[in-house]
Amino acid sequence: MTEDHMTDGFATRVAKAVAVTGPLCAGIDPSADLLADWGLPDSAVGLRTFGLTCVEAFTEVVPVVKPQVAFFERLGSDGLAALEDVLAACRDAGLLAIADAKRGDIGSTMEAYAAAWLDPTSPLAADAMTVTPYVGLGALQPAFDLAAASGRGVIVVTRSSNPEGRALQTAATAAGPSVEDQLLADIAALNDGGLAVAGTVGVVIGATLEPSAFDLADLGGVILAPGVGVQGGTAQDVGRLFGACAPGTVLPSASRSLLAAGPDVGALREAAMAERERLRATLG
Amino acid sequence: MTEDHMTDGFATRVAKAVAVTGPLCAGIDPSADLLADWGLPDSAVGLRTFGLTCVEAFTEVVPVVKPQVAFFERLGSDGLAALEDVLAACRDAGLLAIADAKRGDIGSTMEAYAAAWLDPTSPLAADAMTVTPYVGLGALQPAFDLAAASGRGVIVVTRSSNPEGRALQTAATAAGPSVEDQLLADIAALNDGGLAVAGTVGVVIGATLEPSAFDLADLGGVILAPGVGVQGGTAQDVGRLFGACAPGTVLPSASRSLLAAGPDVGALREAAMAERERLRATLG
Numbered sequence: 001m002t003e004d005h006m007t008d009g010f011a012t013r014v015a016k017a018v019a020v021t022g023p024l025c026a027g028i029d030p031s032a033d034l035l036a037d038w039g040l041p042d043s044a045v046g047l048r049t050f051g052l053t054c055v056e057a058f059t060e061v062v063p064v065v066k067p068q069v070a071f072f073e074r075l076g077s078d079g080l081a082a083l084e085d086v087l088a089a090c091r092d093a094g095l096l097a098i099a100d101a102k103r104g105d106i107g108s109t110m111e112a113y114a115a116a117w118l119d120p121t122s123p124l125a126a127d128a129m130t131v132t133p134y135v136g137l138g139a140l141q142p143a144f145d146l147a148a149a150s151g152r153g154v155i156v157v158t159r160s161s162n163p164e165g166r167a168l169q170t171a172a173t174a175a176g177p178s179v180e181d182q183l184l185a186d187i188a189a190l191n192d193g194g195l196a197v198a199g200t201v202g203v204v205i206g207a208t209l210e211p212s213a214f215d216l217a218d219l220g221g222v223i224l225a226p227g228v229g230v231q232g233g234t235a236q237d238v239g240r241l242f243g244a245c246a247p248g249t250v251l252p253s254a255s256r257s258l259l260a261a262g263p264d265v266g267a268l269r270e271a272a273m274a275e276r277e278r279l280r281a282t283l284g
Numbered sequence: 285m286t287e288d289h290m291t292d293g294f295a296t297r298v299a300k301a302v303a304v305t306g307p308l309c310a311g312i313d314p315s316a317d318l319l320a321d322w323g324l325p326d327s328a329v330g331l332r333t334f335g336l337t338c339v340e341a342f343t344e345v346v347p348v349v350k351p352q353v354a355f356f357e358r359l360g361s362d363g364l365a366a367l368e369d370v371l372a373a374c375r376d377a378g379l380l381a382i383a384d385a386k387r388g389d390i391g392s393t394m395e396a397y398a399a400a401w402l403d404p405t406s407p408l409a410a411d412a413m414t415v416t417p418y419v420g421l422g423a424l425q426p427a428f429d430l431a432a433a434s435g436r437g438v439i440v441v442t443r444s445s446n447p448e449g450r451a452l453q454t455a456a457t458a459a460g461p462s463v464e465d466q467l468l469a470d471i472a473a474l475n476d477g478g479l480a481v482a483g484t485v486g487v488v489i490g491a492t493l494e495p496s497a498f499d500l501a502d503l504g505g506v507i508l509a510p511g512v513g514v515q516g517g518t519a520q521d522v523g524r525l526f527g528a529c530a531p532g533t534v535l536p537s538a539s540r541s542l543l544a545a546g547p548d549v550g551a552l553r554e555a556a557m558a559e560r561e562r563l564r565a566t567l568g
Contacts, residue, residue: 031392070389070396076407077365084361104416105354105386106446108315112354123360132388132418134441136448157418162390164420171455171463179455179463 010128010153011191011199014222015248017063017096022280023248025098025224026272027255028054028067028086032074034256038263044078047071051086054259057268059093062276064127064251066224069101084123091125098155098224099126106139114143118152128153130204130224137186144190148197153222158183161206161227177213184214191220207233207241207252217244226253228275239282252279294412294437295475295483298506299532301347301380306564307532309382309508310556311539312338312351312370316358318540322547328362331355335370338543341552343377346560348411348535350508353385368407375409382439382508383410390423398427402436412437414488414508421470428474432481437506442467445490445511461497468498475504491517491525491536501528510537512559523566536563 008016030050032042038053040046051067058065072083090097103113116122117129128147131140133156143154158180159169169180177185183203190201202222205212216223223242227233233252242250254275261271292300314334316326322337324330335351342349356367374381387397400406401413412431415424417440427438442464443453453464461469471485479485486506489496500507507526511517517536526534538559545555 031396033392068393068396070387070393070400073400073408074396074406076400077361077368078407080364081361102387102389103354104388104418106444106448108317109352109354112315112352112358116354116357116360122358123362124357132416134388134416134418134449134452135444135446136450136452138448139444139446160390160419160423162419162423164390164422165418166420167457167459167466168418168420168455168463171452171457173451173455175451179452182451 008151009197009199010147010151010202011220011222011249013096013127013151014064014251018248018251021061021063022276023250023252023283024062024272024276024279025064025066025251025253026054026058026062026258027253028065029255029259030071034259040263044075044082047075047079047082048085051082052089053263053265054268055086055089055093055095057265058272059095061269061272064096064098065090066098066100066253068255069099080124087124087126097126098128098130099124100130102130102132102157104132104135104140106135110140111142114146118143118146118150120150128155128202130155130157132157133183137183144195144201148195148200151197153200153202155202155204155222155224156183156187157204159205159209159212161208161233181212181214184212184216184219187221188219205241207238209241211241216242217246219249221249223250224253225250228252228254228257228279235278235282238279242283247283250283292435293481293483294431294435294486295504295506295533297380297411297435298348298535302532302535305345305347306560307534307536307567308346308556308560308563309348309350309535309537310338310342310346310542311537312349313539313543314355318543324547328359328366331359331363332366332369335366336373337547337549338552339370339373339377339379341549342556343379345553345556348380348382349374350382350384350537352539353383364408371408371410381410382412382414383408385413386416386441387413388416388419388424390419394424395426398430402427402430402434404434412439412486414439414441416441417467421467428479428485432479432484435481437484437486439486439488439506439508440467440471441488443489443493443496445492445517465496465498468496468500468503471505472503489525491521493525495525500526501530503529503533505533507534508537509534512536512538512541519562519566522563526567531567534567
């Protein structure tokens with residue numbers, strides 16, 4: 001799988017991996033609480049052990065993992081060094097990794113964030129990164145371009161799974177559509193000829209929310225759907241929201257509900273397989 | 285100045301510093317281009333030298349510096365270690381530092397970002413951090429709470445200085461106001477009794493744009509105004525947009541126009557003093 005990204009785009013790589021193992025993105029969320037639950041120290045050593053345990057458990061069980069950058073960054077440069085080791089382990093295992101970084105800036109600054117997470121020579125290189133679009137989708141272009149050039153992806157938060165985001169995300173643009181529907185339409189255009197590689201740009205859409213006006217089957221990119229498990233989303237919600245989307249395009253994401261099974265590798269693996277099969281039954 | 289933050293809030297600390305040196309936030313932006321211009325290697329060593337040179341030049345010349353996190357993150361954990369050293373040098377020098385991180389997430393994840401940049405015990409501790417509000421202002425509450433508890437600040441991007449952000453930022457919320465005006469009103473409420481310490485929450489408003497409907501004199505927090513210099517904003521623009529705001533609340537920010545004077549410390553200092561005096565004449 002690590003060899004494919006010079007030829008396949010991100011969406012194709014995800015679809016191939018989902019075809020093997022089923023649709024589930026497993027979060028790697030070493031919060032202080034979970035480190036304590038796993039009997040690990042609240043240190044870079046703890047973060048590294050937590051992350052490498054997840055990689056061992058989830059390899060060949062799920063198609064994609066999603067390390068939450070904030071929990072590594074909390075411990076500064078030492079924490080980020082632990083994340084570099086976790087991302088290297090993913091590459092070695094052929095396990096796709098989405099860096100959940102939620103970066104978002106303009107110009108040369110956005111270019112620098114893209115280089116950090118998407119340049120194949122970076123120690124933090126992942127297969128995709130998440131970004132936020134408050135400064136406008138167009139400002140994120142340096143990330144889209146670098147992702148397309150390297151077979152990687154950029155995943156734009158459009159509908160977050162939390163209630164506090166609804167007022168902004170449903171605001172009406174001067175062009176008519178809501179902020180989130182306009183973003184979805186613009187991203188569909190990027191995926192349909194707007195970039196060198198189709199399927200480079202994906203979206204985050206919370207699995208706990210109502211359907212939007214935009215037909216998600218037309219997106220042409222990966223849909224990352226957090227909120228399955230603890231946040232209240234069920235496999236049924238996933239089916240209702242995303243059932244019309246092409247197989248291999250939807251990645252429901254679960255974190256705490258899986259990680260509560262740790263630190264035992266076998267128990268983590270079983271939790272992920274059970275969730276994966278529930279989702280496979282719904283998404284086909 | 286380093287002792288004050290247990291008693292004074294962020295806005296008070298900024299106002300005191302501006303009263304001493306005048307209103308200017310100096311960016312610390314070690315892009316690959318600027319490292320090359322300064323004859324520095326594109327490495328953590330180069331980042332560290334660049335940042336420490338800026339701290340030496342700008343101490344007692346400007347009230348606040350703003351390291352751009354992306355340019356350090358570009359080089360991974362080694363780059364972030366260089367930023368830790370630059371932030372430590374700011375603390376030692378009594379120079380206020382805003383970490384320009386533009387983070388934005390929800391729940392325990394936002395809490396982790398806040399701990400990274402605002403917890404006094406973190407190696408990345410700064411006096412304030414910038415955040416983006418796409419997931420909703422309410423989701424950023426963990427950062428506001430930690431900032432208030434530690435005499436630090438959170439600066440929310442409301443109007444970015446780039447054209448690509450206008451469609452989203454001017455979209456109409458269901459309540460009536462535009463996204464950016466609603467944010468400004470909500471932030472004013474946080475600063476007026478909504479948090480334990482008044483003046484904890486500031487905003488980013490590009491210095492190159494037209495006035496908004498919200499009266500910025502009512503914000504009750506720091507206004508960080510990027511775009512002075514290379515991005516086209518002038519001291520006159522600053523006066524037109526922010527002239528009615530209380531002295532010590534507005535921090536126009538310049539980066540490339542100052543940093544082009546480096547790597548000579550004396551030349552950097554002179555460039556900052558000249559810009560500072562232009563702005564002092566406008567903002568009074």
